[in-house]
Amino acid sequence: MFTGLIQALGTIKPVGGDFWQITCVSRSETIIQDLTYGDSVAVDGVCLTVEEVLTDGFIATASPETLRRTTLAQVEIQQRYVNLETSLRVGGKVGGHFVMGHVDGTGRLISAEQTASSWEMTFAASNNIARYIVPKGSIAVNGISLTVAAYESELSQFTVAVIPLTYSETNLSHLVSGSWVNLEGDILGKYVEKFLSPGKLDHQEEITPAFLAEHGYL
Template sequence: MFTGIIQTLGTIRPLAGDYWQISCVNHASESVMGDLAYGDSVAVDGICLTVEEILKDGFIATASPETLRRTTLGKEQAEPRYVNLETSLRVGSKVGGHFVMGHVDGIGRMVSAQQTATSWEMTFTAPDAIARYIVPKGSIAVNGISLTVADYDPEISQFKVAVIPLTYAETNLRYLVPGSWVNLEGDILGKYVEKFLYGGKRDLAADPDASRDEITPTFLAEHGYL
């Protein structure tokens, strides 16, 4: 489990087979490499990967076919490829963002990024598998970064977030251009609410287009959530 608070940037490149090499790139690398051990979990752009070999300034991990299918690792992108890195949450540590599992639900694209007086307003697309968990002022992980949804337009499946300058400068958001792929993970709390509402009668994760009642404030009130 992670919190969506990025510790440092890294680069990633494919090796033979399903192996990937992740290397830290800046002065904050000690926050990741300081006590990194074989078998540890590290969120790489929001993807939970297991450390299989430790290098001087990084590590090697395996990405399964399912991971490649569901995440940006399976997409061709320009090099160098910068990734956000975060080690797993320790018991008793501060939770500065929200609970991020590292289990990417799907990928979206950046639509636009506009600088304002106090932040960057960034807009992303979201596939149906994630869109149903997006609510204004709720949490979403974009490339492993815990962000708050500022606005959501269900008609075009796009959401907007306001990114503070520190987050923009310290993560790979600053390298995104319109059309860039991003990993998206919906809030785990929304997934449990959905599970309780439907009682496990439908496998919505496997079939995002399955018929379902619309979750509205009225629907939640009728089921005791408001």
């Protein structure tokens, strides 16, 4: 589990094969010193397991499913920086929101406009991700915890306001129009969807106002 607060930038070098072994080099000594064998680390929002710690990075393996669902296999990402975050420690601060590192799919940058106090960035999302997007809700873009400022359901597009610190210290500043990004919807929305979907509960009982009243919620 992560919080969506990026700790460092790095670069990746895939080895290839069905299971890609990825060597990640970080510009930050702090994040490397915090890693040990078997740790989880988010690479552009993708949770990977550290198999070997190097002096300037680490080695992890990405499965075919991970490569299919994320941007890690794209040539573009191999030519730019990736966001890095180590896993949340018990008792640690949660400054963003709970990010699982289980990417739901990819989206692409539509536009990025600088304002007086921030950058307004608009992204397009696929339908399987768009259903979890709500105004003022949380979303992870390349592992970055961001708040949805606006959402256009007809276009499946959402806009976020990015403060200068986040823009400069993450790889958002390296994106151009059309760049693909990893997206993860808020885990709370997924559980709400499951519980409210008729016929999907184990006991097959739909949650209705009557059900809530019977169980003391109204």
